[in-house]
Every structure is written in C-alpha cells, then in structure tokens.
Amino acid sequence: MEVISLPFTKNNGITLADKDDYLLKLVYGENILNHLKIVHASASYALAETSSGFFLQKNFADIADQTIPILHSSNVKYKKGGLGTLFSTAKLIDTNKKELLSQLQFKRKALFVIQVKLYNEQKEVVMIGDFQWFVTLKES
DSSP, X not given: OOGGGSHHHHHTTEEEOSSTTOOEEEOOOGGGBOTTSSBOHHHHHHHHHXXXXXXXXXXXXXXXXXXXXXXXXXXXXXXXXOOSOEEEEEEEESXXXXXXXXXXXXXXXXXXXXXXXXXXXXXXXXXXXXXXXXXXXXXX
C-alpha cells in the first residue's frame, strides 16, 4: 500500500505537495493546532515521518514490494512554531541510492537515515528530523 493512501495519512490531512521542490504538505487548520494556535508538535512529526516513508517508497519504487521497511529511530528538532500550511523535503544522509541497493543485494538488509525538513509558507525551516530506517529484503 502506498504511504499517501494509508488511513493514518488521510485522517491526518497529509497530502501530496502542490508546490515544486516539496514532497508532502499538511494544511493548516484548527484540527492540528495546539494551545498556542500553532501546528501541534505531533502533527509536525506525523508529516515528517510520513514524508520519510514516502521518500523511501518513491525513490525505491522498483523494489518496494520486495522489502520490509521499519522505522528504527528518529531525532527531531523544532526550529519555530508552525503557522500556516507545512511542506516537506527529504534526502538520504551519508549514503546514496546506489550504495543502498548494493547493500540490500549482498547483505539483504540496510540501515540508513533520511533527513526531513519541514517548511512554512514563507520557506522558513520549522523542523528538521533524522529518521533511521531498517530495510530487509523479503524471503524469495
């Protein structure tokens, strides 16, 4: 199942970004606000974690059905309160797609980090998160 189609993703209002250079977005609304009327930290986290999974699925689409990806750990830093719609970007840290595919081919498993940044509508960084994924190949 695609990350963007999961009930959790849909129920939390996470959708494809409608702006170039971004992956996903979380539309600002009363249902995701905290007591200060800014985006709740858990809503920001949900967007970031979902974005890391979406990045993984998008960049490894050709082998996605052969793998079991599991989020291993995460580390996030909130930079400022989220006012308005939030947008995400993601990238691999300390590795690349070719190295990961090679590791999966020979070891049948890989541990790696996807860094996600969340931005507000003014293109300011709201949150940075490192999401460590453990991926194994399914038994043939």
